Amino acid sequence: MQDLEKYILRIADSSLILSHRLSEWCSKGPSLEEDIALSNISLDLLGQANSLLEYCGKINGTKTADDLAFKRGEREFFNFQICEQENGHFGDTIARQFLFDSFTLLFFKKLSESKDEILSAIALKSIKEINYHLRHSSNWVLRLGDGTATSKEKIQNSFNKIWKYTGEFFEMDQLDLKMLDLKIGVNNNQLKKEWDIIVNDTLKKAKLNRPEDGFMMTGSKNGIHTELLGKILSEMQYIPRAYPDAKW
Amino acid sequence: MRSGKIEKIWNILGSVPDPEIPVISVVELGVIRNVEYIENEYIISVTPTYSGCPAVKTFQDDIKTQLKKNDIDNFKIDIVYKPAWTTDWMTKETKQKLKKYGIAPPEKIIECPQCNSKKIELISEFGATACKSMHKCTECLEPFEHFKCI
Numbered sequence: 401m402q403d404l405e406k407y408i409l410r411i412a413d414s415s416l417i418l419s420h421r422l423s424e425w426c427s428k429g430p431s432l433e434e435d436i437a438l439s440n441i442s443l444d445l446l447g448q449a450n451s452l453l454e455y456c457g458k459i460n461g462t463k464t465a466d467d468l469a470f471k472r473g474e475r476e477f478f479n480f481q482i483c484e485q486e487n488g489h490f491g492d493t494i495a496r497q498f499l500f501d502s503f504t505l506l507f508f509k510k511l512s513e514s515k516d517e518i519l520s521a522i523a524l525k526s527i528k529e530i531n532y533h534l535r536h537s538s539n540w541v542l543r544l545g546d547g548t549a550t551s552k553e554k555i556q557n558s559f560n561k562i563w564k565y566t567g568e569f570f571e572m573d574q575l576d577l578k579m580l581d582l583k584i585g586v587n588n589n590q591l592k593k594e595w596d597i598i599v600n601d602t603l604k605k606a607k608l609n610r611p612e613d614g615f616m617m618t619g620s621k622n623g624i625h626t627e628l629l630g631k632i633l634s635e636m637q638y639i640p641r642a643y644p645d646a647k648w
Numbered sequence: 649m650r651s652g653k654i655e656k657i658w659n660i661l662g663s664v665p666d667p668e669i670p671v672i673s674v675v676e677l678g679v680i681r682n683v684e685y686i687e688n689e690y691i692i693s694v695t696p697t698y699s700g701c702p703a704v705k706t707f708q709d710d711i712k713t714q715l716k717k718n719d720i721d722n723f724k725i726d727i728v729y730k731p732a733w734t735t736d737w738m739t740k741e742t743k744q745k746l747k748k749y750g751i752a753p754p755e756k757i758i759e760c761p762q763c764n765s766k767k768i769e770l771i772s773e774f775g776a777t778a779c780k781s782m783h784k785c786t787e788c789l790e791p792f793e794h795f796k797c798i
Contacts, residue, residue, distance in 0.1 A: 433771065433772035433774070433782070434772075436772065436774050436775070436776070437772060437773060437774035440774040440778050441774075442700075443698075443700035443701075443702070443778060444698060444699055444700045444778060446699075446700045447696070447698060447699025447700025447701065448699045448700070450699070450700075451729070517730070518729070520730070521728075521729035521730035521732075522729055524729070524730060524731075524732050525699060525729050525730075525732040525733075526699060528732060528798045529698060529699060532773070532796075532798075535773070536773050536774075
């Protein structure tokens with residue numbers, strides 16, 4: 401696999417897997433409006449993943465976006481582990497979404513300056529959508545954090561539980577450094593400062609405590625995941641694997 | 649100057665309705681970015697509205713059907729991402745059509761499409777499609793959709 405291919409897969413997989421997670425809310429949302437909101441966000445993420453996977457397939461020359469989504473195993477997926485974490489209750493989903501949205505907004509802003517024109521164009525398109533997602537998730541952090549005693553306690557616990565998955569956002573390995581050097585990739589490490597500002601500010605407004613940066617999960621850059629990813633793939637890939645090359 | 653051939657393609661595209669909002673065409677929606685004639689082939693550049701908008705696939709199919717109906721087979725649809733689609737590309741006339749259809753057009757100040765009141769409430773940031781949000785007029789009490797500005 402070429403370096404650029406793997407770099408794009410990392411970005412695409414996070415959007416794809418989180419999109420699948422959010423789609424699980426469809427028909428189960430806490431209210432009709434939120435059901436529609438989460439499904440819409442899921443759809444945007446799926447669109448972003450599709451554009452990236454199509455580009456990846458073009459570089460590869462032999463694979464389609466569908467091949468990449470449906471014919472890879474767990475160890476060949478490079479999404480951040482936070483994306484595969486369970487939806488839990490609505491507050492758990494919102495905490496996960498807010499942390500992801502605030503990171504991806506900063507990430508795509510930098511990626512839009514990439515020397516790779518297609519990556520830059522996809523990033524520019526995505527920024528508009530992520531801005532809107534972030535507005536939605538931050539509003540809910542405020543409402544739940546500064547809401548009732550129960551909602552506050554619940555979402556504080558959600559943040560405490562998910563925090564250990566945020567370390568991966570800012571990791572840089574050899575491949576990232578190489579892509580940065582070629583002016584294609586982003587320096588994730590440099591995004592931390594600005595991310596801290598957004599997150600601290602919102603948590604403060606929501607009267608929530610920022611969890612301590614303690615032990616952080618890691619590994620997704622090398623295809624290491626929590627056991628949850630396998631379960632997602634077994635559902636997401638079932639039809640194309642059971643009926644290979646079926647058309648409908 | 650557009651040549652007669654190219655103009656004809658634009659006219660055909662102008663008769664393809666948006667699959668979700670049939671009162672406006674795909675040209676009025678602003679997703680057709682360019683039509684060129686290169687080496688005996690029409691290249692139609694199309695940009696998606698939202699990355700995941702399911703209507704994108706539908707209007708591409710509709711464009712193909714409409715062109716073939718007009719005996720045009722030598723064409724290719726190219727997807728372009730840059731510059732990203734924006735509601736600024738909609739003309740005043742298009743916005744009027746949306747309003748008449750009951751959808752508040754993409755403007756910073758939202759007016760109720762029924763009674764023109766500016767006293768409105770947000771019901772939900774997301775509507776039935778990715779491009780719309782849900783509002784309610786506090787004067788005539790009618791709920792309505794708003795085409796989001798992006």
